[in-house]
Amino acid sequence: MWKIEPPLENRNGELFIDGCSAMQLAKQYGTPLYVMSETRIRDNYRRLNGAFQKHYANFKLYYAMKANSNLAVLNILRQEGSGIDCSAPCEIFLALKAGFKKTDLLYTGNYNTLDELRYAAENNVTINLDDVSLVDKLASVADPAGVAGLCFRFNPGMGDSGMEKLVCAGPDVKFGILENRIVDAYQRAKKLGFRNFGIHMMTGSNILNAKYFPKVAEILFNTASTIRQKVGIEFSFINIGGGFGVPYKPNEKNLDIEAVAKMVTDKFKEKITDTGSKPRLLIEPGRYIVCDAGVLLTRVHHVKNTGTKKMVGVDAGMNTLLRPALYNSYHEILVANKLNEKQHEIVTVTGQACENTDHLCRDRAMPKVAEGDVLAVLNAGAYGFTMSSHYNSRPLSAEVLVHNGESELVREAESFEDLVGKQEVPQRLQK
Numbered sequence: 001m002w003k004i005e006p007p008l009e010n011r012n013g014e015l016f017i018d019g020c021s022a023m024q025l026a027k028q029y030g031t032p033l034y035v036m037s038e039t040r041i042r043d044n045y046r047r048l049n050g051a052f053q054k055h056y057a058n059f060k061l062y063y064a065m066k067a068n069s070n071l072a073v074l075n076i077l078r079q080e081g082s083g084i085d086c087s088a089p090c091e092i093f094l095a096l097k098a099g100f101k102k103t104d105l106l107y108t109g110n111y112n113t114l115d116e117l118r119y120a121a122e123n124n125v126t127i128n129l130d131d132v133s134l135v136d137k138l139a140s141v142a143d144p145a146g147v148a149g150l151c152f153r154f155n156p157g158m159g160d161s162g163m164e165k166l167v168c169a170g171p172d173v174k175f176g177i178l179e180n181r182i183v184d185a186y187q188r189a190k191k192l193g194f195r196n197f198g199i200h201m202m203t204g205s206n207i208l209n210a211k212y213f214p215k216v217a218e219i220l221f222n223t224a225s226t227i228r229q230k231v232g233i234e235f236s237f238i239n240i241g242g243g244f245g246v247p248y249k250p251n252e253k254n255l256d257i258e259a260v261a262k263m264v265t266d267k268f269k270e271k272i273t274d275t276g277s278k279p280r281l282l283i284e285p286g287r288y289i290v291c292d293a294g295v296l297l298t299r300v301h302h303v304k305n306t307g308t309k310k311m312v313g314v315d316a317g318m319n320t321l322l323r324p325a326l327y328n329s330y331h332e333i334l335v336a337n338k339l340n341e342k343q344h345e346i347v348t349v350t351g352q353a354c355e356n357t358d359h360l361c362r363d364r365a366m367p368k369v370a371e372g373d374v375l376a377v378l379n380a381g382a383y384g385f386t387m388s389s390h391y392n393s394r395p396l397s398a399e400v401l402v403h404n405g406e407s408e409l410v411r412e413a414e415s416f417e418d419l420v421g422k423q424e425v426p427q428r429l430q431k
């Protein structure tokens with residue numbers, strides 16, 4: 001059984017999100033609808049930031065906006081004092097639009113084009129490179145002495161993740177620079193005239209094991225010390241990445257963030273600051289900040305008994321929330337208007353896309369679902385809207401921000417005309 005906790009509430013069998021009725025939101029704004037709780041985003045930021053800050057004051061959280069790049073969400077995090085981890089030029093553009101200072105942005109691309117590197121350099125953001133040879137490419141489009149800060153993504157040779165295929169370090173992954181080439185990277189960068197150095201890693205996502213964080217951080221801190229000695233540079237910052245997990249399944253436990261922060265900062269002091277170096281410690285979480293602040297509301301339009309299964313057809317599918325189809329990931333689903341009903345049937349919830357992988361859950365015990373019911377797909381705030389697509393020519397859904405019982409539309413649902421977009425049909429084909 002899923003335990004309903006803030007920002008969710010069970011009021012007489014009906015789901016409320018940050019004080020707003022899910023049924024009312026579905027009626028007012030239509031479905032599918034992404035609902036984000038402002039209170040929960042702020043709480044998540046403060047809990048995580050506070051846990052690290054109290055052990056090491058020269059610390060900064062850079063929110064990984066790939067998890068959720070809605071401008072309202074970005075503005076909330078700017079007010080909280082966050083920096084931003086950008087993974088693409090348009091994320092730099094959006095972060096600046098949300099009012100972040102250039103000095104609070106870090107751009108981590110991979111397999112970059114020269115234009116992307118130029119864009120990041122022209123916008124004066126710190127640049128994180130995913131390969132040694134990219135440093136020469138960057139120097140070909142920007143004056144090294146003018147680049148605000150330079151960093152390399154280190155691959156410590158190990159990674160971890162929750163149940164899903166979200167490991168992003170180790171010998172076989174596409175990311176980062178392995179131990180045997182990392183010193184060369186900094187030597188080359190120093191020779192080219194870059195300055196203001198950092199080092200970064202991002203080894204996996206949705207990790208719930210607290211002990212993993214100090215273990216992998218120790219490898220990074222040892223490597224940073226080696227580079228410092230061998231290359232003769234001082235690091236301005238050391239970034240241990242994101243990956244802080246969130247329970248998606250009823251039996252999973254919260255990550256002990258207090259323990260993670262204590263263990264990581266203890267290692268940081270032992271390996272880095274006690275040796276005379278005074279860099280800033282960074283983390284760049286995405287999921288932890290926004291995941292459980294978001295709920296996807298979707299209405300049941302058609303229920304079909306196939307003879308072997310009860311298929312519950314809803315208006316959100318893999319085009320709206322890709323994670324179940326992409327990773328087979330689990331999202332808890334509540335019937336928003338039947339919270340007090342006992343679970344008594346097994347259903348598969350499916351979207352409307354023309355793919356058999358288009359499901360939000362398979363063979364799940366739920367209350368008796370009927371057409372017209374509203375389902376609430378939980379933990380939809382991270383990698384939800386940002387991974388949605390136009391597949392089957394379905395317009396992107398609306399997003400609403402809720403806060404202490406008030407709701408505001410923060411992204412209008414797309415129209416059919418929006419989907420036509422910038423397409424043009426050559427004259428000769430219009431006859």
Ligand SMILES: Cc1ncc(COP(=O)(O)O)c(C=O)c1O
Nearest residue numbers: 064202205206242243285286287
């Ligand atoms: C470079 C980088 N930083 C940070 C993140 C955020 O990860 P998470 O949402 O697991 O905290 C990701 C996610 O893929 C990433 O690729």
